[in-house]
Amino acid sequence: MKTFTSLSLCAAAAAASLAFSATARAQSTMAYPEKCRSHSMDMSKTDMSSGGTQMGEMTDYRKASMDGMKDMNMNMMQGMMKKDADVSFVCGMIAHHMGAISMSEVELKYGDNEEAKQMAQKIIEAQKKEIEEMSKWVDKEAK
DSSP states (O other): OHHHHHHHHHHHHHHHHHHHHHHHHHHHHOOOOGGGOOTTSOGGGOOOOOTTOOGGGSOHHHHHHHHHHHHHHHHHHHHHTOSSHHHHHHHHHHHHHHHHHHHHHHHHHHOOOHHHHHHHHHHHHHHHHHHHHHHHHHHHHOO
16 A cells, blocks of 8 residues: 555656646747837836845745746736737736746645645646737737
8 A cells, every 4th residue: 555655646746747847848938929018118127126035035936936926027017018908908918827827837846735736737727728819819909
């Protein structure tokens, strides 16, 4: 029984690792649409600090979360600068969904609770589908 439990745990760990690797690869290929970028916005003057906390003082999962939040905030701000309200909304939502995927990937990598990990996986799957739909809309509608 002990061997069976050990094998089950190893198989579960391997499956989780493969699932994370697949989502990490998919996320890395999922780029923020170029039509959502606001090239007139000078992002070098935007303070995206970590609220006074030094990155060196953070745990690995906090660093990973902060990196994802920085990317999301940067993209959301660019998307929201679009002159067309509809394009602005959709671009902002794409960035928001990408942030949700990033947070979920951090949960899959660092989390311990199986129920939370299942929620994270569902979020990744749903948000990717919606990002694809919204990106197609932006490609068609944004000038």
